[in-house]
Amino acid sequence: xxxxxxxxxxxxxxxxxxxxxxxxxxxxxxxxxxxxxxxxxxxxxxxxxxxxxxxxxxxxxxxxxxxxxxxxxxxxxxxxxxxxxxxxxxxxxxxxxxxxxxxxxxxxxxxxxxxxxxxxxxxxxxxxxxxxxxxxxxxxxxxxxxxxxxxxxxxxxxxxxxxxxxxxxxxxxxxxxxxxxxxxxxxxxxxxxxxxxxxxxxxxxxxxxxxxxxxxxxxxxxxxxxxxxxxxxxxxxxxxxxxxxxxxxxxxxxxxxxxxxxxxxxxxxxxxxxxxxxxxxxxxxxxxxxxxxxxxxxxxxxxxxxxxxx
Amino acid sequence: xxxxxxxxxxxxxxxxxxxxxxxxxxxxxxxxxxxxxxxxxxxxxxxxxxxxxxxxxxxxxxxxxxxxxxxxxxxxxxxxxxxxxxxxxxxxxxxxxxxxxxxxxxxxxxxxxxxxxxxxxxxxxxxxxxxxxxxxxxxxxxxxxxxxxxxxxxxxxxxxxxxxxxxxxxxxxxxxxxxxxxxxxxxxxxxxxx
Numbered sequence: 001x002x003x004x005x006x007x008x009x010x011x012x013x014x015x016x017x018x019x020x021x022x023x024x025x026x027x028x029x030x031x032x033x034x035x036x037x038x039x040x041x042x043x044x045x046x047x048x049x050x051x052x053x054x055x056x057x058x059x060x061x062x063x064x065x066x067x068x069x070x071x072x073x074x075x076x077x078x079x080x081x082x083x084x085x086x087x088x089x090x091x092x093x094x095x096x097x098x099x100x101x102x103x104x105x106x107x108x109x110x111x112x113x114x115x116x117x118x119x120x121x122x123x124x125x126x127x128x129x130x131x132x133x134x135x136x137x138x139x140x141x142x143x144x145x146x147x148x149x150x151x152x153x154x155x156x157x158x159x160x161x162x163x164x165x166x167x168x169x170x171x172x173x174x175x176x177x178x179x180x181x182x183x184x185x186x187x188x189x190x191x192x193x194x195x196x197x198x199x200x201x202x203x204x205x206x207x208x209x210x211x212x213x214x215x216x217x218x219x220x221x222x223x224x225x226x227x228x229x230x231x232x233x234x235x236x237x238x239x240x241x242x243x244x245x246x247x248x249x250x251x252x253x254x255x256x257x258x259x260x261x262x263x264x265x266x267x268x269x270x271x272x273x274x275x276x277x278x279x280x281x282x283x284x285x286x287x288x289x290x291x292x293x294x295x296x297x298x299x300x301x302x303x304x305x306x307x308x309x310x
Numbered sequence: 311x312x313x314x315x316x317x318x319x320x321x322x323x324x325x326x327x328x329x330x331x332x333x334x335x336x337x338x339x340x341x342x343x344x345x346x347x348x349x350x351x352x353x354x355x356x357x358x359x360x361x362x363x364x365x366x367x368x369x370x371x372x373x374x375x376x377x378x379x380x381x382x383x384x385x386x387x388x389x390x391x392x393x394x395x396x397x398x399x400x401x402x403x404x405x406x407x408x409x410x411x412x413x414x415x416x417x418x419x420x421x422x423x424x425x426x427x428x429x430x431x432x433x434x435x436x437x438x439x440x441x442x443x444x445x446x447x448x449x450x451x452x453x454x455x456x457x458x459x460x461x462x463x464x465x466x467x468x469x470x471x472x473x474x475x476x477x478x479x480x481x482x483x484x485x486x487x488x489x490x491x492x493x494x495x496x497x498x499x500x501x502x503x504x
Contacts, residue, residue, distance in 0.1 A: 067475055108486065108490065109490075111475075112474070112475065112478050112483060112486055113469070113472055113474060113483065114472040114473035114474045114475070115473065118469075118472035118473060118474075120465045120468065120469070120487065120490075121490055121494070126490060126493075129493045129494070129496065129497075130493070132496075133493060133496065266497070269501070270497055270498070270501070273501055273502075274497070274498065274499070274500055274501045275499050275500015275501065276497065276499060276500065279497050281497070282494055282496065282497020282498075283497065285490075285493075285494035285497070286494050286495070286497065288494075289461045289464070289465065289491055289494060290461065290464070291464075292464035292465055292467060292468045293346065293460065293461070293464040296346070296464070296467075
């Protein structure tokens with residue numbers, strides 16, 4: 001077949017993006033946050049990331065071998081799950097628990113539902129809430145074992161400090177010189193990766209804009225500083241890297257707006273009225289659960305279709 | 311007063327959701343969550359029965375069971391009231407709104423055996439609510455039940471095409487999904503201090 005006319009069956013792929021290519025772009029976008037995590041919280045943060053990624057890939061390969069399916073760990077999706085889970089862990093979290101979390105993320109969150117593309121919930125967040133339910137003590141102990149934050153005078157996260165009436169400086173929040181989960185504190189690092197993904201059109205701008213926007217508007221209405229609310233906790237990480245997961249967010253544009261604004265509203269509800277200091281993971285999981293309904297409700301009408309005659 | 315009622319509503323819908331936090335009413339939760347439309351119908355019917363039976367059982371508790379010291383008959387009386395309420399509502403619906411009656415179909419009589427309805431009536435008695443609080447508590451319980459049912463139905467419609475491992479097809483994956491949904495609702499912990 002060397003002529004100019006090439007006959008092929010549809011679909012005619014014009015776009016060079018494949019699943020693996022998209023996944024590796026996301027991994028690339030996560031590197032700034034990973035570096036920030038290691039600089040801020042020391043070598044243990046690096047170990048947490050490595051253990052979590054390795055456990056996720058190992059579990060994925062194990063599941064696929066047991067199910068006699070082709071092993072697809074080279075597409076990078078399990079690695080992203082592992083890395084995002086590590087980003088959502090406190091800097092001094094025990095390595096063996098992180099491995100357990102990654103195992104649960106892949107098994108409960110992904111493989112039992114049929115693997116990539118079939119999971120109703122974000123696997124990394126499933127791993128996180130399993131760990132939060134199983135090890136509440138370890139998941140709320142904030143202590144840097146090394147790095148820039150090793151001599152921090154406080155052992156509370158910014159959101160914890162705000163509940164005590166102390167507001168940290170905005171510049172510290174942007175750089176990430178505060179206690180928190182490994183990958184969530186440095187707003188600048190997350191923005192570098194997030195803007196890269198927006199520029200590559202891998203994530204839809206509607207989801208971060210809608211989620212951050214609704215948090216900002218609602219915190220103004222509730223009398224809080226919107227910039228502090230935006231740059232604390234896991235909000236930035238969640239809005240750019242977890243709510244935008246193509247599998248667990250709606251496919252339609254109106255659906256994505258509702259999804260994002262709803263997630264932001266639940267974050268504010270939990271932060272301001274809830275018993276937990278932070279609710280980003282729960283808010284995204286809850287909106288993941290609403291996703292199928294949003295997809296169905298905002299499905300575009302087929303041209304010429306008459307309403308009510310299904 | 312109004313704020314108290316609102317807190318009861320939020321609490322029963324989100325924080326102490328009857329299905330996802332108290333684990334009551336699991337049989338219809340698993341059984342009638344295959345389609346969003348049927349889940350919605352079941353939810354409305356249950357909300358109606360819960361509200362009416364909570365108010366009636368509240369009246370019986372306050373004016374018959376307590377004054378005559380018949381507390382030991384509570385379960386029997388409640389079950390009887392719920393069954394009667396379901397039957398009455400079904401008869402009224404069949405005569406006044408045949409369309410709605412057809413939509414609800416078999417689900418209406420099935421509500422009799424929904425443990426969430428009995429559990430709700432007993433909780434009302436235990437918490438010592440007044441009649442208005444009881445009605446709001448029951449409506450919230452019904453709405454929370456509807457919410458859980460519809461969310462699970464949405465996910466299950468999607469799971470029909472998923473390549474689920476053989477051993478987990480059918481009910482097992484539904485139970486796992488329900489568990490994950492329940493974990494997501496943990497985020498509302500402490501939302502309303504009660």
